[in-house]
Amino acid sequence: MSSQKSNRPIMILLDSLGKRWTLRIMWELRNGPFTFRALQESCDMLSPTTLNARLGDLKALGIIDHQSAGYQLTAKGLELAKVMISLTEWANREINPRARS
Amino acid sequence: MSSQKSNRPIMILLDSLGKRWTLRIMWELRNGPFTFRALQESCDMLSPTTLNARLGDLKALGIIDHQSAGYQLTAKGLELAKVMISLTEWANREINPRARS
């Protein structure tokens, strides 16, 4: 079962984004399309099984699609990816890489 | 091993946020402090094992702390939680609850 069962949009979104690798995949896609295998490589060689599952989630949400150039963010997805710029800024400001747990 | 091994701040952040329940926990904390058990309940009774692990991650990142009133977002955490407002707006605009996968 999925971790959440609510029908509220935010819960559906958090459910997908909260799965391992989902945020990272969106992050990698922020600068243009990737092939399946290129995505794997940029995501630390995550398994094709998991990658395919996450691509399915993201497609179902309309965040990405698959064109001839490869997997890429849709217009909706790009909007969402903008949020990740804020995450990056926050991270650069607030996280000390040397204090890694 | 953690899913990512980079020392870049954004990777450290995505690594934590990408673990199951982390985003949801932050979401629940957006409106004030919760006790451990209240958090469990609001997060669909997730297991104390996992909750404790996530609270540890979030504490290590300085996103939450534990005062007498319970677990709550820090000033840094509140900043980050603001990003989630954007997520909510996006979700309400773009996700159709009836088209659940």
Added chain:
DNA sequence: TCGATATGCTACTAATTATGTAGCGTCAAG
């Protein structure tokens, strides 16, 4: 002082999810 209750949390096993590797089917180029 004695429950009764709430707190945070650990221990342990079972179930779920992810990893790692091999390899298939399709296509296009040479």
Added chain:
DNA sequence: CTTGACGCTACATAATTAGTAGCATATCGA
């Protein structure tokens, strides 16, 4: 008609998460 890239599936193993029980501490009122 071989070679390479592509998207992806299969399957066994490993890692993560869930589910449940319960402990230790603190607070409260009787």
